[in-house]
Amino acid sequence: GAGVSQSPSNKVTEKGKDVELRCDPISGHTALYWYRQRLGQGLEFLIYFQGNSAPDKSGLPSDRFSAERTGESVSTLTIQRTQQEDSAVYLCASSLVGTSGETQYFGPGTRLLVL
Amino acid sequence: LAKTTQPISMDSYEGQEVNITCSHNNIATNDYITWYQQFPSQGPRFIIQGYKTKVTNEVASLFIPADRKSSTLSLPRVSLSDTAVYYCLGDTGRRALTFGSGTRLQVQP
Numbered sequence: 001g002a003g004v005s006q007s008p009s010n011k012v013t014e015k016g017k018d019v020e021l022r023c024d025p026i027s028g029h030t031a032l033y034w035y036r037q038r039l040g041q042g043l044e045f046l047i048y049f050q051g052n053s054a055p056d057k058s059g060l061p062s063d064r065f066s067a068e069r070t071g072e073s074v075s076t077l078t079i080q081r082t083q084q085e086d087s088a089v090y091l092c093a094s095s096l097v098g099t100s101g102e103t104q105y106f107g108p109g110t111r112l113l114v115l
Numbered sequence: 116l117a118k119t120t121q122p123i124s125m126d127s128y129e130g131q132e133v134n135i136t137c138s139h140n141n142i143a144t145n146d147y148i149t150w151y152q153q154f155p156s157q158g159p160r161f162i163i164q165g166y167k168t169k170v171t172n173e174v175a176s177l178f179i180p181a182d183r184k185s186s187t188l189s190l191p192r193v194s195l196s197d198t199a200v201y202y203c204l205g206d207t208g209r210r211a212l213t214f215g216s217g218t219r220l221q222v223q224p
Contacts, residue, residue, distance in 0.1 A: 004158070033211060042202065042214035043159070056211065091158045093212075101147045104212060106158025 002026070004107035006092050012113045013082055021077040021110045023092030029105075031098030032075050034059075034067060035091045037109070043091060049075060050098050082114045119203045124219040133190045135218050137203030140184050148179060148186045151202045153217070159202060163188070190220075198222045 005024045013019050025032050030051055035043040045059040049069045060066070064082075069075040079086055089111050093104040120138040127133045139148065147166050151159040163170055165177040165186070176189040190197055200217040 035212075035214075040216075042216050043212070045211035045213070048211050059211070093158065101149065101164070103161045103164075106160065108156070109158055 004092055004094055004105050006090075006107040006110050008110060009108065010111045010113075012115065014115050015084060016081055018078065018080045019082055019112065021079075021090050021092075021112070023075045023077070023094075023107060025073065025075070025092070025094030026105055027073075029094035029096055030072060031095045031102075032069060033093045033095075033104060034075070034077050035093065036061075037089045037091060039088075046077070046090075048098070079112075082112075084114050087112055087114045119205050119215055121201075121203045121215065121218045123216065124221070126221050126223065127193055128223050129194055130192050133193050133197070133220060133222075135188045135190075135201055135203075135220070136185055137188070138185050139203070139205050142183050142205060146205055148177070148183075149204045149212075150175070150177065150188050151204065151212075151214075153200045153202065155199075159214075162201075193220075193222050195222050195224060 007022045032049040034046040037043045047054055047067050048056040051072050052069050064080045067077045089109040091106055091109045093106045095102045095104045147164055149164040150162045152162050153159040163175050163177045165179050167179045170177045178187045198221055200219050202214050202217040204212055
């Protein structure tokens, strides 16, 4: 079946602009995760959704970052007033029920470049 | 929290067996060890998961000794397409995965 998809695949923006990144998880997966990956580094956790609720937002780096999920499906990560240090690949993953240690399925990511 | 340590990079040649060892000295009783693979410009992909002894699937084998303070991912007869970053993850008890910097495997012809 279809995997996790993300859009746009690439985004170039100017410092101070807002951006929205979209994630379409695997159908039927109740858990959804956002991660950030800077060049040459591992992934940093940002936020986790169980259904449409976000019980763990501990990874969001500042109040410029927010995310929502609707219909227990699509999620949007919004970065307001972007800064150059926000440049990274933003990865979305989903899993069936969201238990610890459960396999997560990742999308291809959105490459964000803030000029 | 099972903090993991693995080599930054490894080189190999096609057809060889590659073993990547990960240390996790403070692994908890309930922790699993999971390995993910990431190709350039792609998201990570689950490879294998184990608790103790040996686990094998169509992609790799995972060896975990009795003390569980380390684990070894074994890739049999690697090919150029196995060039990737391999992440060893300790189960943190949280739903989110905790990634380190991983091991960059470069397979040469």
